[in-house]
Amino acid sequence: MKKSKILLGTIFVAIIGFMAIAADHIDAPATKGTTADVTDFYAFQAEDTNNLVFVANVQGLLSPTATATASFDGNVMIEFNIDTDNDNFENLVIQAIPKNGKMHFFGPYEPATTGLNSTVFEGATKSEVAITAYGTEAVIATNEGMKFFAGPRDDPFFMDFAQYGAILAGNASGFNNPGSDTFAGSNVLSIVVEVPKSMIGGSGTINTWVEAKRKQ
Structure with missing residues (x-):
């Protein structure tokens, strides 16, 4: 689970370019090396x-060869959680489920249950986008002011692990500029949702996190 805090509305506008990021790259024991x-x-x-x-990226460190055959797991749902009242429980969710070459989206909507035991509300706003094939032009779908994408992308996360190791060992005092991109040339499968702020509160502060949930 990845968790971040961001701002909405006029407060957010004051810090254009702010980005909240959380990453692990196959170091979560329960999901390491899996499609989740x-x-x-x-x-x-x-x-x-x-x-x-x-944006939720899954199945990291894919080589170009592996990317050509990689696919989203139909038994894994990606859930974007949004907490609008700062109680650390999701007030709204957007769920993404792959099926038959498309990524199906539900929400944003208020879930009947919170936490790990999520269900899909069939009455929620439904959207879908064809999953973009590797090496082809991005397919983007729109619905009710929202935009959607699902497919392979170059891994955008920058990390110089060699320099990081040198710092930990006491052999360097800091990172180089620009440094070496350890993830250069590797890919991820990406799910992207663009949502009007009016659908999730419009102004103030929200907490947001993403979860991968495997069908039981």
Whole structure:
């Protein structure tokens, strides 16, 4: 589970470019090396400042060869959780489930239950987008002011692990600029949702996190 805090509305506008990030890259024991591994979670203000973007990347460290055959797991649901009243429980969720070459989205909606035991509310707003194939132009779908994408992308997370190791060993005092991108050339499977702020509160502060939930 990845968790971040971001701001909405006029307060958020004052810090354009702010990005909330959480990452693990196959170091979560329960999901390491599985199709449920969430490598990164990003939440940021869209180019249209009335919207927010949520990005969940899964199945990290894919080589170009592996990316060509990689696919989203139909038994794994990605859930974007949004806490609007700062009680650390989700008030709204957006759920993404792959099936038959498409990513199906539900929400945002108020869940009947919170925590790990989620269900899909069939009465929620339903959207879908064709999953973009590797090496092809991105397919983007729209519905009720929202935008959706699902498919392979170059891993955007920058980390110089060699320099990080040198710092830990006491052989370096800090990172180089720009440093070496350890993840260069590797890919992830990405799920992107752009949502109007009016659908999730419009202004103030929200907590947001993402979970991968395997069908039992």
